[in-house]
């Protein structure tokens with residue numbers, strides 16, 4: 045019998061990073077000293093008090109069973125308190141908050157609950173690659189909205205004014221890969237347009253706490269009327285160094301939350317309860333640990349950007365996230381060529397911008413998730429290839 049992937053899977057575009065992944069694995073297997081600036085995963089371990097809370101929760105047999113789909117009421121209440129404290133937005137913990145097995149899981153399942161075949165979904169280009177396939181799995185047709193440096197990597201409001209027939213728009217600020225943040229003016233215009241045109245706003249705020257120079261990103265739910273049309277996704281992953289734990293939440297419009305909840309009921313059986321208990325501890329933590337996390341990345345950002353400047357590569361410093369989104373140096377003709385050369389000649393892994401969409405061509409993404417020593421070493425090596 046010959047087994048074929050479903051048409052759904054076959055319609056996905058080829059994976060762009062195959063070659064670079066192969067070269068990376070080969071370099072590591074050869075024992076080369078590879079500096080990985082490709083991963084969006086903090087290098088620090090989870091804070092000890094969160095691990096302690098998890099250990100205690102593991103010993104409690106009550107946590108060993110199927111969890112409630114909607115998560116522990118205590119977790120939803122704590123999320124509500126955290127949100128009020130951070131964004132001054134009131135969320136009803138009964139129907140406006142839904143814990144997730146990581147924000148990616150929720151982002152992936154939501155389209156199945158709200159998108160019908162052939163519905164038009166607006167998606168920024170470049171974008172975090174996880175959005176596209178799940179919209180396509182739901183049968184949605186993607187219309188790209190280019191993000192340009194000249195527009196601060198925000199969708200052009202004038203173009204959005206003239207959009208017709210769209211069901212939803214996906215936005216992500218602070219943004220992966222461009223590291224841009226959204227302004228209150230942009231969100232206000234977006235909410236107005238989407239309310240007029242009946243467009244659902246799906247906002248991904250996984251990097252809400254990774255920001256620099258005291259410039260706190262705002263939530264779209266702070267905008268008046270946003271809760272009529274918007275759902276926002278949040279994550280413990282980057283804020284508390286908990287990427288592997290798999291926990292996040294969706295919040296906002298209760299009907300959108302209900303749609304996501306109904307899909308999830310058919311796919312999973314909740315989040316391991318011990319992880320939920322540890323997540324409550326995380327949310328209650330003194331916010332100074334989050335400040336410390338920002339200081340770590342801000343110091344690395346300044347060192348890396350200044351170091352690259354000193355070797356002739358001038359890059360706009362990121363305002364948020366731990367990504368550096370840089371125009372490729374002039375001696376390269378495209379993103380892939382730059383990424384390949386970095387790996388082959390400098391043992392540095394970086395992500396070619398075209399992997400995030402066509403508009404990412406001409407850029408390369410490097411992460412600040414390695415130590416200052418390694419960033420210094422990376423600058424030394426890059427000196428020889430740019």
Ligand SMILES: Cc1ncc(COP(=O)(O)O)c(C=O)c1O
Pocket residue numbers: 084145146147148149172216219220248250278279280281287291292
């Ligand atoms: C923009 C963006 N959204 C969501 C996620 C997923 O985060 P989580 O660990 O909560 O699933 C990531 C992970 O890198 C991301 O970059």
